Amino acid sequence: MATKPTIDLTSVLANAVRGLRLSERVGALPNVASKRTRALKGRVKGAKAVVSLCPYCAVGCSTLAYVSDEGKLLDVEGNPDSPVSGGHLCPKGSAIFGMTVNEARWTTAKYRAPFATEWEEKPLDWVLDRIAERFKKTREETFVRNLPNGKRVNHTLGIASLGGATFGIEENYLLQKLMKTCGVVSVENQARI
Amino acid sequence: MPGLGTSFGRGGATTYVQDLQNADCILIEGSNFAECHPVAFRFVMKAKERGAKIIHVDPRFTRTSAVADIYAPIRSGTDIVFLGALISWMIEKERYFKEYVTAFTNAAYLVSEAFGDTEDLDGLFSGFNDVSGTYDTGSWHFEMEEVPRSDGNGTCSQPKRDETLQHPRCVINVVRRHFSRYTPELVEDVCGTPREAFLEIANALADNSGRERTTAFAYAVGWTQHTIGVQYIRTAAILQMLLGNMGRPGGGIMALRGHANIQGATDIPTLYDLLPGYLPMPSTLREEQTLEGYLHHAAKPTGWWTNTPKYIVSLLKAYYGEAATPENDFAFEYLPHISGDHSTLPTQIAMKDGAVKGYFVIGQNPAASGLNAELARAAMERLEWMVVVDAYETETAAFWRREGANPSEIGTELFFLPSAVVLEKEGSMVNTNRMLQWHDKAIEPAGQARSDLYLFHQLGLRLKALYADSTDPKDRGIHALTWEYTSDDPHERSLGEPSALKVLQEINGYVVVPGKPRDECPQVAGFADLKADGSTACGAWIYSGVAPDKTTNRARNRKGDEIASLDWGFAWPANRRMLYNRASADPDGKPWSERKKYLWWNEEAGKWDGPDVPDFPVNKAPHTAAKAGASGLDAHSGSDPFIMQADGRAHLFVTGALKDGPLPTHYEPLESVVRNPVYKQQSSPTLREWDRDDNPYNAPESPDYPYVLTTYRLTEHSGIMTRYVPWLAELQPALFAEIDPELAVEKHVRNGDWVTISTKLGEIEARALVSGRMRPLRLGKGRRLHQIGIPYNYGSLGHATGDAVGDLVALAMDPNVSIHEAKTISCTIRAGRRDTFGRSAADRDVPADQRTIQGESHPHGRDGGAA
Structure with a gap:
């Protein structure tokens, strides 16, 4: 005999609260993303990575300069292949982009x-x-x-x-x-x- | 770097930063390793994770100190007392590595009876001439004896030895006596380092050296920028020899260099007294008017420098091509001679006195980061013309419109050439490991910017054109100069950019095929192929092997591994990563211990094996006897690891090669706040100074200048290359002065207040950073001493600005390498801002009688010593 389901308000509320606990729900549903977000990609994705060097101290950290198809510098990061620097850069090395692409530079004779x-x-x-x-x-x-x-x-x-x-x-x-x-x-x- | 060069044979770091992780103990002194070389510091941290003891000795408590196991404060300028006391302690307590010392150093040699030590002559060595302020080094020698030549043709002379180390004139006993008064008590009195800290460090070094364990030393400009800077390094070298840590994994001396290519600019020297590969410049101070005369000094009968003729002739062939022939001494005459000290500081003085007319400043900024910076700026006013090559407007480019200057009174004609930055060009730089690394070109230079290679090449082309019709003999070198570096890349060729690879190939060297153009001549495989007859050309023999054929560029090798990474970049010489690595095995060729195995003799194969390139003839067996009277490496035995040295050994006692002594001796800095407690001689008797109106010194112990000032660098800045970068300016926006809380209270200064720091030369202002990281020291007789620290990265331009600390520091220098004294001067400090910028002492005109001829410096003491 079918019985009419009863609504246990207490349990519904408890489940709702538990639902807020992300740790129990991660991966249960796809993340909500807009079309625009889905169209976004990493700024260096697909860019050419050119092996260069940090120009500051003498440790000689290897860098990867990411360059767009148009030849524009996108980013500079540490090169993980280097046995010396292992992908790390210090604050100066991390700012090579800012030293290279900088309105204050003098680029005329x-x-x-x-x-x-x-x-x-x-x-x-x-x-x-x-x-x-x-x-x-x-x-x-x-x-x-x-x-x-x-x-x-x-x-x-x-x-x-x-x-x-x-x-x-x-x-x-x-x-x-x-x-x-x-x-x-x-x-x-x-x-x- | 003659401190390392005279001790071991080569002026470069003896190891590579990755190897620091193999150390059982690391002594960091004269360096704020964690903040100034942060990425290499991870190997120090790896060593620590493996249980190594990290020691930091420094005037300031820094982020290096924060992670060290032992931090010891020290008064700036007293490291020779500290290290000398360690030497004395090791010898007296017999904690040194006796087998290593006996086998691989000159400990057993007998010093000549004519030698007089500073202990006998109250702070001077024998041979001092107080009129010239220089030493006659003739008595700094060994007692020689005649021995039969191995080839049976008569006899030859060699140093007398006492292998039992008992003779009182044995080097080890001379060293023992020399440092006998350098005790833990003296360290406490002179350095302000607590005795307990000293003893803890002494025990840590001794416990972590020997067969089973190794200790590495790391230093930077905190050890070099002193009027006795070379002797600082010598003291460390002696200590590492005694501890037996040279040429062994986790050992060695890591010279941490401060600029991306500072090692490269020493190897291929933009230095006045050297030619590429550490060949000396011809000098009129020696009899070197011919190639034969030059070789008489530059080539040595034994050891590696027997090869000098091959290197200089190949260099002349690289410079002058077909014009260099055996008949004309390979165009040796085209090279200029030096006739004195033409280094930076004397040149700056000569410029101020009007002797220099034209000046190139390339990627350097003396108007902000130079010493006596106002003298540098005032000197520029005297020039007829100046060329600045940089990516940004520097204080040097702007000297004529600096605060207090009137442009319409300054007649210097100025040129600014915009340079490409590293990502905009290809080429190689040499890191602190002596490793050449090639960087590819990522983007086109901004605007009109061009590589320095292009600019120098263009200047050369233009000069060649201007001199094309000259018949004056002085211009023959310009005609002959080989200058063909056309790029194979059509795009670069269209820009007129020369090929950096072709320059590197010339540096590597090639076989000269008569009648064939350069492009058709094959590369040499390495410096072993070079000849002295003109059949090879080579721009820098120590780099030979980097481009062994037309299609190989080993600087561009990019395969690292967990050990020596022989396939990442190319280290000179011959891709050796750890120098003197023969010393990692005992005299019999067996590793000193399994734990510290690196290179060993493989009896079956008849060669040296290991993870690195042997710094030794690869098939020379350990028991090979030295041949008395032979030349080159035949004069060395199979257990003489220091192949560059004439006798194959590390030198505890250095004969004649240094100008200020065969052994290090503590002298106070020129502007010291204390009387030298060790000798009557206050400061180095051989330091060079210019005591004149525009370069005044604070008198020693001056009550007007009671504090020690030391300078340093910040993680976030270098100089002009960072001060325009917004990200970095935000992190470190302005100049500050670090002072201890006790001094702050005394001076009524709170954290963040303005303070003015002054010397007799000038004054600067900064924000006070009141911090427990600066600690007052307690010296002998209960004296309390305050030290002040100021970063030297700042200047008036960019987003991060501040006064230049160089405006406080008068010019003075060491006699060996002409290094300035920037790490320890005296000063005073007061609350509040400086007066509006006035012309400082350096800007005053100098009375004619105080001017020097071509920047000649007065030896210390000639006119009464310091002011």
Whole structure:
């Protein structure tokens, strides 16, 4: 004989309350997601990952730079394959994106004439030409072939160069090869330890 | 890094950071490892998880101290007393590793009778000339004896030895006497380090060294930036030799370098006194007008440097190609000679005095992060022209419109070249493990920015064009300079970007095939292939092997593993990860213990085996006898692990190679707040200083400047490369000064208040960070001492700003490597802000009689010593 189901209000309420306990209900139903949410994907999904390096301290953490098909930098993360860094980055390394894509960067060649009160923008080639001319003029004026004691020096102390620890070995190689061949001996960087 | 170089043979970290996890104990001193090299610090933590004891000795309690098992405070500038006392304790208590020391160091050599120690001469070694402020190192030698040559042709001389270590002039006994007054009590009085902490550390080091266990040392610029910086490293080297920890897993000395390619910029030196691969620059101070004269000094009859002729000739071939011939001394004459100290600080002084006309500043920022930064800025006003290469406007690029300057009075012509950042170019950098790592190009440079490679290459092309018609002999090097690096990639070629890979291939070296263009000459496989007859070219012999053929770039190897990771990057020399690893086996070639097994002699195969590349001739058996009078490595036995050294051994006592002594000695910093309690000699007798109006020093023990100031770096900043980054500026927005609560009360300063810190040179302002991390020290005679810490990352530009601490520090330097003294000066502090920026002492014009010729420095003491 069928009996009319009775509604036990107490148990319904208790079940409802229990239902709020997520821990007992996880996975029971699919998560609610809008169409828009379903269309979203990770910002680096499908992006090319280029292996690069952290430019700060000398630990040499390996990084992965994620680049879109259009060549736009999307993100920079630690490279888990590196035996040195194992995917980790410190705050500086984690902010490589902000150092690279940054409105404050100066990305044009500039010139400031003697006594001028402002910089002016100039084409890169113009600036390089002018530097080479100034370099030659100073070298001609200050080149010393022999010291007063007769010893050959073939150098100039009128030109100096500072920097090296923040850029690559190939760049250091060209810089010192050029400078020393021109007779510039005060070629230095912060590695003086 | 001659501290390591003179002791062991090479100026580089002796191990790799991953190996720190194998240590049983790690002494971190002169470094805030956790905050300055956080990612490598995980290997210290791994060691700790495995039960290793972590020790931190530092003026400040930092995040490194927080996770250490033992933290010991120390007065900045006194580490030689601390380490010297450890040396003394190890010898007196006989806790050193005697078999290792006897077999692998020069402990048994007899020091010459002519040598006089600082114990006998009250703080000076024999040979000091107080007029020139330099040493004649002639008496810092061994007693020699004549022995028959192995080939039977007469005799040759070699140091006399007493293998029983009993002779009073044995090196070990000379070292013992030299440090005999460096006791735990002296440490307490001089360093302010409690005796108990010292003894706990001494026991920990001794307990964790020997056959079964190893201890590693890690240091950074806290040890180097002193007027006796090289001797700090020497003290640590001596201690590690005595403990027998060199060349063994979990041992060694980890030099933690601070910039991404600072090791690379030392190996391929943008340094005045070196050529690539640690070949010296030709100098007029020696008789080096010809290649033969040069080799007389640069090549050594025994040990690895017997090979010098191969390396210099191959370098000249790489530079000058066909123009370098046997007939013209391989164009040796195209290289300039140095004629004095042309390093950074003397150059800065010369610039201020008007001797320098043109200046390139590339990725560096002396106007903010330099010492006596205002002198650097004022010096720039004297230049005719200056080129700044950077990604951001730096304080250096802006010196002419800094606070207090009038642009319309500054005649320097300025050029700014925008540089690409790391993701915008390819190439390699060398990390603190001596490891070359290649980075690929991810994106195109922003705007007009270009790689530094492009900029230097373009400058070279333009100079070659300007000099094309010259017949002046001085320009022949420019004509001859090999400069062909056209990229094989059509896109890069269209941008005019040279090929970094081709530069790396030149650095690796190639066989010169007469009549064939460079592109058709095969690569050399490694430095063993180099020749002294002009048939090979090589840009930096120590990197040779990185690109052994046209299609291989080992810097781009990217397969790591759990041990030495030989297939990740390429470490110089010859991909060896741990230097001097022959010392991980006993003289018979057996591991000192199973637990510390690394390299061993495989009798059956007749070669050395292990997880690393042997830093030793691979087939040379342990019992191979040394051949007296032979050249190169034949002069070494099969149990001489330090192959770069003339005698194959680590040097407790260094003969003649350093300018300030064969053994480390405690001298107070130039601006010390205390009288040297150890010797009558207050500060280093050989330090270099410029005591003049624009570079004044605080007098020692000056009551006006009673506090010690030490500088350091923050995790979140480097310099201009971070101060414009909003994320980082938010984390560390502005300059602060760390002071202890006791001093804060005395000065009526609360946390967050403005304070002004001053020296005789200048003053800066900062927010006070009152913290128990700074602790007053108790020195001898009950003296209470306060230390103040200030980060040096700041400047006036960017989102995170602050005064430059360099405005407080006058220029002074060590005599060996011209390193400045930035880690310990004296200062005073007051509540409140500084006056509106006024011209500091450094900006004053210098009276003519105080100017120096070409930046020559006065040796200490010539005009009465410090001001």
